[in-house]
Amino acid sequence: MFANKWMITGIVLFILVMIPFSYLWILVSRYDDTEPDRVPRQAAIVLGAALWDQQPSPALQERLNQALSLYKDGLVQYIVLSGGLGDNGITEAEGMKKYLMDRGVPAGHLILEDRSSNTKENLKFTAEVLQKHKWTKLYLVTHDYHMYRALNYARQAGIQASAAPVHSQVLFMPYHKTRECLALIKQKVFHQ
Template identity: 80%
Template sequence: MLTNKWVLTAGTSLVIIGLIFFGYLWPLVSRYDHVDPDGRTRQAAIVLGAALWDQQPSPALQERLNQALRLYHDGLVQYIILSGGLGNNGITEAEGMKKYLVDRGVPAEHLILEDRSSNTKENLKFTAEILQKHKWTELYIVTHDYHMYRALNYARQAGIHAAPAPVHSRVLFTPYHKTRECLALIKQKVFHL
C-alpha cells in the first residue's frame, strides 16, 4: 500500500512540475509566433542552420533561407551569415545554404559562412567571432519562431544584440517542435548549456 501511495504521489508531482514548466515555457517558445522583422536596415542577417537532405536544404531550412532572401531583396541587409557545421552529408550546412542562395541570385561575396558549429549555442558563439572581425553590430537572427527565444538567449551570451526575424513553419508540425524546444529550454536552464 505504501508503495502505491508513493508512486501515485511521485507521479502526481511529476505531472504538476511538468505543467508548471510547460505553463511557463510554452508561452516563451510561442512569443515570436506573430512577430515580423521590424523593417530596419541592418548590416547582416544570421541564418541558423538546420538539416540538409542529400546536400540540399531541408524544407524547414528552406523556410529560413527564404526569410533571409526576403530581407536581402527588400534591402534590409547587405550580407547573410550562414551558420551550420558538418552534418552527415559530406558538406556543411553553411555550404548547402550558400548554394541555395547563390542559385536564387545572391552574390557569393554577400554570403559569409560559419561552418564549425554543431548546435545553436555554437552557431552564435562562432558567429560572434565573424561579427567582431567585420565590426558588425546591427543584425537580424533568422530561425523558426519556436526557436527564436533560445536563439536570442544564446546570442546575448555571445555578446550579439540582434533583432528577431522569425519564420513560422508551413512544413513542420509545430506542436511537436515547440515541445522539443521547451525540453531544450529546461536543459539550457538546468545544465546552463
C-alpha cells in the same frame, strides 16, 4: 486507501510538471506572431537546420527564404550562414550558400560560419565572424519556436540582434515546441 494515495501523488506530480512546462511553452511561443521590424541592418544571421542530400531541408529553406526576403527588400546587405559539417559531405553553410546563390545572391554577400554543430556554437562562432567585419546591426533568422533560446545564446556571445522569426508551414509545431521546451530545460540545468 492505498490506491487513493497513488492517485493523489500522480495528480500532484502531474501538476508540478505541467506548471513549469506551461511556462516554457509560453516562452517558445513568444515569437509566434512576431514579424521582422523592417529596419535596415548590416546583415542577417541564418541558423542552420538540416541538409537532405546536400540540399537545404524544407525547414531550412524556410529560414533561407526569410533571409532572402530581407536581402531582396534591401534590409540587409550580407547574410551570415551558420552551420557546420553534417552527414552530407558538405557543411550546412555551404548548402545554404548554394541555395541562395541559385536565387541570385552574389557569393560576396554570403559569409560562412562552418564550424558549429549546435545553436550555442552557431552564435559563438558567428560572433567571431561579426567582429572581423565590425557588424553590430543584425537580424537573427530562425524558426519562431527556436528564437527565444537562440536570442539567449546570441546575448551570451555578445550579439545584439533583432528577431526575424520564420513561421513554418512544413514543421509539426507541437513536436518542435515540445522538443524546444526540453532544450530550454537542458540549457538551464546544465548552464549551457
